[in-house]
Amino acid sequence: MNAIGLLAQQLETVNVRLHHSASDLSAEELVARPVPGVNPIAFLVWHMARSQDWAVNTAIRDVPEMIMREPWSRSPLAVPGIGTGFELEEAVALAPRFHRADLLAYADAVHADTLSWLRTVDETILDQIPDVAAHDARHPEYQTPGFRAEMDSGPEHDEAVGSRGGLPVWIFLTSVSITHLHRHLGELDLLRNLLELKRT
Numbered sequence: 001m002n003a004i005g006l007l008a009q010q011l012e013t014v015n016v017r018l019h020h021s022a023s024d025l026s027a028e029e030l031v032a033r034p035v036p037g038v039n040p041i042a043f044l045v046w047h048m049a050r051s052q053d054w055a056v057n058t059a060i061r062d063v064p065e066m067i068m069r070e071p072w073s074r075s076p077l078a079v080p081g082i083g084t085g086f087e088l089e090e091a092v093a094l095a096p097r098f099h100r101a102d103l104l105a106y107a108d109a110v111h112a113d114t115l116s117w118l119r120t121v122d123e124t125i126l127d128q129i130p131d132v133a134a135h136d137a138r139h140p141e142y143q144t145p146g147f148r149a150e151m152d153s154g155p156e157h158d159e160a161v162g163s164r165g166g167l168p169v170w171i172f173l174t175s176v177s178i179t180h181l182h183r184h185l186g187e188l189d190l191l192r193n194l195l196e197l198k199r200t
Contacts, residue, residue: 084150
């Protein structure tokens with residue numbers, strides 16, 4: 001399997017897992033916080049889809065994100081930012097406006113758009129270093145101190161900047177759009193288990 005095919009397969013796995021974990025969530029579960037200090041589940045699912053939308057469409061491609069296109073630009077999901085750098089109070093306030101059907105449909109739209117783009121490129125793109133700072137500069141929501149502090153730090157960021165001069169495309173696909181989402185899916189499953197324990 002070539003690298004593009006492998007990435008597509010991994011992205012498909014993320015989407016399948018998201019549906020497995022979130023497709024039967026109730027309205028009450030979407031806004032639940034089974035332990036203090038955690039983000040509501042609806043916010044978590046929204047953040048996962050928004051992260052991939054940003055990574056592929058803004059960071060890599062410098063094209064309008066799905067959330068800026070119809071019909072998503074008119075939906076309750078069209079909140080500036082991707083959740084990175086948000087305060088807990090913001091996440092709690094936003095969660096009630098996010099409905100399961102909309103969240104999954106948006107995640108599916110981002111996934112389909114990503115796969116459609118991947119089919120048009122070859123492996124040479126993976127080592128390219130997009131000008132993410134310039135791409136983000138067009139978006140005030142990506143200039144906030146909270147967003148910048150989280151996105152401009154961390155071992156992967158520091159190593160890539162130090163050795164390559166920036167983050168290559170493959171990091172935005174493997175780290176932001178795949179492993180990052182798998183971590184949040186584990187968090188989602190844990191929160192669901194905690195909710196189930198509270199009911200018994």
